[in-house]
Amino acid sequence: MTALASRTVQAVGSAAQRPIWLCADDYGISPAVSKAIRDLVVRGRLNATSVMVAAPSFDKSEAAALDVLNAGGVRVAIGLHVTLTGPFRPMSEGFRPLRNGAFLPLDMMFVRGHARLLSRDKLAVEIATQLESFVDHFGRLPDFFDGHQHVHLFPQVREALLDVVQAVAPQAWVRQCGRPGPVPDRFSDPKALVLDWLSRGFRSRAARRGIATNPAFAGAYDFAAEPPPDFGTLFAKFLQRMPPQGVVMCHPGFVDSELERLDPFTAQREREYAYLAGDAFPGVMRAHGLALA
Secondary structure: OOHHHHHHHHHHHHHHOEEEEEEEEEEOOOHHHHHHHHHHHHHOOOOEEEEOOOOOOOOHHHHHHHHHHHOOOOOOEEEEEEOOOOOOOOOOOOOOOOEOOEOOOHHHHHHHHHOOOOOHHHHHHHHHHHHHHHHHHHOOOOOEEEEHHHHHHOOOHHHHHHHHHHHHOOOOEEOOOOOOOOOOOHHHOHHHHHHHHHHHHHHHHHHHOOOEEOOOEEOOOOOOOOOOOOHHHHHHHHOOOOOOOOEEEEOOOOOOHHHHHHOOOOHHHHHHHHHHHOOHHHHHHHHOOEEEO
């Protein structure tokens, strides 16, 4: 086969692969996590990350270090990781309810949202304040929106988020977290089942406003499981039945004292990083007919 023919075959094969988004959450939560995410972007192992502007250590230097990766051509979509759960603190004045000056824990936000005990107006102001901070750091609107611990899917929060997106960033897409179907073992994963349920209402509300969502989602698992799950095995399952433009969430990172202070999800981030940076990743993507969008 000639060199030209070989390149043609490679190009055709690449074009046939379904493009997906592999998105690293929590950029900005700590310097070590941000460094790991940038490294994977440079390696071509990630093509999206969502930024936690509410994290105490996130600053303009971290934003610039990420933004410069797109200087010679777009490598990575950059989204806003809306943060509304403790131990993080609000960026807007007068946000309520709080617990010791911080957002409520996830379980309390879940209960209050479903009981309609949150303030849609205060939520919208906080989300808009985080969006304003994103624009101040990056000089542009986010490519997409998602939520830390999937809080953006909760009742009242979802309406406030969609209000802000529709008013300020209608060209952005928002992450829904429903799995591709049909899933043979759909009921075997309680966490993913809850996300499927929450996402149905989220998708319909977004569609009525003309706001785009991703067609499918994967990446949820029990981060605290003991013994720790093998991420390579999990990742291969995440890729099953993933359609074009589907989102696979991940949380790669290195561990530092700031991460340990803010989040119990530590060592597993390094395991995710090791897999995504390793030799097995490209072959698994090819085997499933997928490529980074």
